[in-house]
Amino acid sequence: MTDTANAPERETMTLQQRVSPWLLACFGAEISADRLERGDRLLEEVFELLQSGGYPQDRIQSLRDYVWSREVGDPAQEVGGVMITLAAYCLAHGLDMREAGETELARIWTKVDKIRAKQAAKPTGSALPQKWDTNRKATHCDELVAAAYLDAARVPTGFLVGDPPNGIPLRNPMAHEVAEAIKARTPDNARATLTAYGERMKAEAAREAQAKIARLAEALNSISDMKPHHAGQTSNEYHMQEIARAALKESANE
Secondary structure (H helix, E strand, O other): OOOHHHOOHHHHOOHHHHHHHHHHHHHHHHHHOOHHHHHHHHHHHHHHHHHHOOOOHHHHHHHHHHHHOOOOOOHHHHHHHHHHHHHHHHHHHOOOHHHHHHHHHHHHHHHHHHHHHHHHOOOOOOOOOOOOOOHHHHHHHHHHHHHHHHHHHHHHHHOEOOOOHHHOOOEOOOHHHHHHHHHHOOOHHHHHHHHHHHHHHHHHHHHHHHHHHHHHHHHHHHHHOOOOHHHOOOHHHHHHHHHHHHHHHHHHOO
16 A cells, blocks of 8 residues: 555545554554654654754753753644644745655655564664664764874974974974873773774775775776677677776776
8 A cells, every 4th residue: 555546535634644554554553552652753753854954963952951841731732833833944944844744655655564674673662763872972982082182192293492493393302202191091992992993994995905806807807808899899898898997997096
């Protein structure tokens, strides 16, 4: 079943009514009616919309604290507020909210099996829609911390003392010691994370190099087996020869 296959329904049923059979097809009655789950997914989609529009993440916490410090509102009125505010957001971003909704409903009808599988793998009791590596953000922060220490360590090496005699810069004799002291204070977890990052980059570069070597070998083999153009070369052979030339040129430019 797809929404596009039932175009007359768009004239007799609201978008909300037409979402109901999709919801039941994906999640069943119990999860479809789970208010906490529906709230999680609503919040997730709002965040994704804001992210796609370039909204700064650092404004979210203050707004969250502001809202939860106020009296609880009426759900029906708040839904109205969400719809009006979404319409205003779409106007500001040049979006058609109704058309976007229809397009998305048609799209997600083609993803029922995938959504069911994702729901089945969802962590029990979690607000997250799927398993997520909570160490990912910490790892990225550790890399930044280590990089900041190394950058700071480079600064003292550029210090000068007085005017450079005979045009030769006079280095601060303490610069090296200061730089080494800064490096030594890099937190162990940050240092280890940066080292691991460097090893991953080396491994990735090695894989890319191996792939290029393989392409070059394939190009050389292709060329060696080809007849010259004047000897009745087919269009497919000519195409393969062009691919081979491109691979050779790529390797030659590195």
